[in-house]
Amino acid sequence: MGLGYSLIVRPFLALMDSEKAHRRAIIGLRITSFTVLGRMMLRILYRPRKVETSALGLNFSNPLGLAAGMDKKAEAMVGWEALGFGFIEVGGITEHEQDGNPKPRMFRSSKHNALINRMGFNNPGSEKMSNHLAKCKKPSIPLMLNVGKSKITSLEDAHLDYAKTVERCGLYVDAFVINVSSPNTPNLRELQKDEDLARIIEAVQVHSGDKPVLVKIAPDLEDIQIKSIVDTARGLGCAGIVATNTTTSRPDDSPLMSETGGLSGKPLKSRSTEVIRLIADHTDGEWPIIGVGGIANSDDAWEKITNGASLVQIYSSMVFNGASVIKEIVNGLDRKLKSKGLTSLEQAVGIARGE
Template structure:
């Protein structure tokens, strides 16, 4: 039903407009306790075999929603009610900012992909903190993804990240330093270890007991992936999220030439192979010393299963939600439960790294 709605109606409208309408609807649902709890009863993961523990946090399912969808932490409960095992909000900057000019979000329907150059548009850390402080009537595991405010010069980036971390870390189940978006000038330069080390050290201190992860780009050279992996172990980070969107355009069909020509980060199906490649490299480098979260090109239960076997403790998706609809997470959780029983596994945790190791 959703695919027909998308093909006949939604794809005819501007992608960002549809996104804003969706967010508004989810915010309404988030403050409607009866409807929200009923959805949670129907769709949230309840199979004990799906439960997984990562960096001291208990997740009802390994499959969660990546950052980028709920930028301002406005609909966490609604998204949890639809079946996501965790919701990563953001990217949130210390100061509110409008992001890049519109249009800045483009569907590549044939390739089940998206190009975005949003530019960390969000209402800032103070507004997000107010929302995250609200009592919840349904359980939700919440990660907070923080980034650099665009107008802050690179030499003050550490201070900017720390300001966001101090406000948001106490309200998060885990905190993510995003240094890998291609849509903030100079941001990806911070992935260089000589710049990343002092940044992560300061944010670690600001985060206190909240687990800290770093999110990296798929466009890093293999030796740079290794360097970040070694740094994560050295500093005692909780995890690495791999990967963000790519500035590459490999794997796109000719039918999407117009969308591919847009500047910005590419997400979705074309990112699948590289994201999996980076995950396998990270697992070979760090083993189980650092939790790995795999994101990029995840579309169905087969993708989630493959990432778990390759060493991911958690798996995230985003673009698939646009193409598969609101029951996407529920279908993946149901598929995981069935496959676990079919293969005789007692827990999804038993899968993690079985192929890699």
């Protein structure tokens, strides 16, 4: 399956505009997973072994999740489940519906195994999203909602924007991720500052009930800023952190790399792991981390887990390798656990830190 994807599908997709290819992939998955037969077929082809784990008060059939931004409108949830993900993060959703930035706004660099995007939170808004979620079949795996700020909302009122989305959609999801780290909404990252972040967390907690709230951070922060965000979020009772969002830094100055936006994929991998390690060390491994950034195989996932991530997510490697990457990563993790004589994934979390 993986080879077929590399030889046939990938070169074909490479000729297409990135966003169009993405749109077609989502529609294809939605249609295929619409029927019981279609879902069964996906499961037969793709489903990995079980690598059960628990985190954030939730149970997972495996620790690999779909990262935010891939299925912004939650269009193919049962499809992602059939493909074998252990959890799904949909969104980012903002209070108000918005178109996002002008196209083209998503770029693929096969040379770097990387994507650059400046989507700018194109999404249907939280009212339409909650109506949609109410009608959908909820997947049986944990569902997280990535929450962003509408472009028209001022930074001063940002907390109300986040809170409104959580209030509207809260009934239908299992956890919330406060996204203050997208580089594509002007000044959004300023909301990572302590007082602003605290205001948002407190406003969200009014509506989140006892469901976990996490914060997603940028990789382009000084260590001291990261520690400060962690202290603020943890101090206010957030359940954990998602590390990291895309980066504004670039591996070189090739023409494609000069596109504005957030870079994801392979060039993000080591910085994202560094941030995970920093947070795990700062919290003595006692605060859950979802590790994301450049994971393309089980070695990459293992590195994130052993440096402190309880769960991991992917986006870019799905684009470059196709859905077979899910099975490759999860089955690879299973093999690693067995070869090291570990009986649960939890035992592997943070072992590179000498725990």
